[in-house]
Amino acid sequence: MLEKMGEFFDARLEGYEEHQLTCIASAEAFYPFTAALLPRGTGVHILDLGCGTGLELGYYFALAPHAAVTGIDLAPGMLAALREKFPDRDLTLIRGSYFDVPFPEARFDAAVSVESLHHFTQAEKATLYRKLHRALKPGGYFILTDYFAPSEADEIFYRRELARLKAEQGITDGAFYHYDTPLTVAHETEALLEAGFASVELLGRWGDTCTLRAAK
């Protein structure tokens, strides 16, 4: 049965971090790798899309304890766990969808997203990435570490499967349901460039997980 996105993650809160770190190949490598790519200077402000319980932020705060981080997530339980983990850090947490939450203009030195955006289509991401581009300061950048489709055929297969499951379960409400529908790296790159990012580099690959850096 498909479950609504936020409810899916909150229902699995217990054991979530252990699952991420032990069941996703090379997670113990790509979380610190991602965190180390974020800026660390005085007064840096980072936006985290789909921050969850903040696995990437744990590694980041170890390097940049004074950074200000704004995290957006649909799941209230995940956000409560994140707040509890880092009571002394400069964290602003917003419960909502990053598609709907307005972003301030030119506010962030960098943005990050880990294992969250592989649930959405290229068309859905087009609007989000334009908003994200505007939210970054000049010289800012976006670090995306996520699960990518190994081929276009896989991308199409997962998207069709989601449509089939929704039809089978009579889901017509337009809400986000948890089902992995990753894009290929080529399509993700296209979405970022079309949104106005000047360049997109592939910085790391661990199986189907990749890290991209999109520069404003």
Ligand SMILES: C[S@@+](CC[C@H](N)C(=O)[O-])C[C@H]1O[C@@H](n2cnc3c(N)ncnc32)[C@H](O)[C@@H]1O
């Ligand atoms: C697999 S978890 C990753 C959390 C964290 N970044 C990590 O790597 O541990 C995916 C997170 O993305 C959140 N999420 C999914 N779609 C979202 C959306 N449209 N807006 C905000 N958060 C979303 C989920 O609620 C969940 O907490």
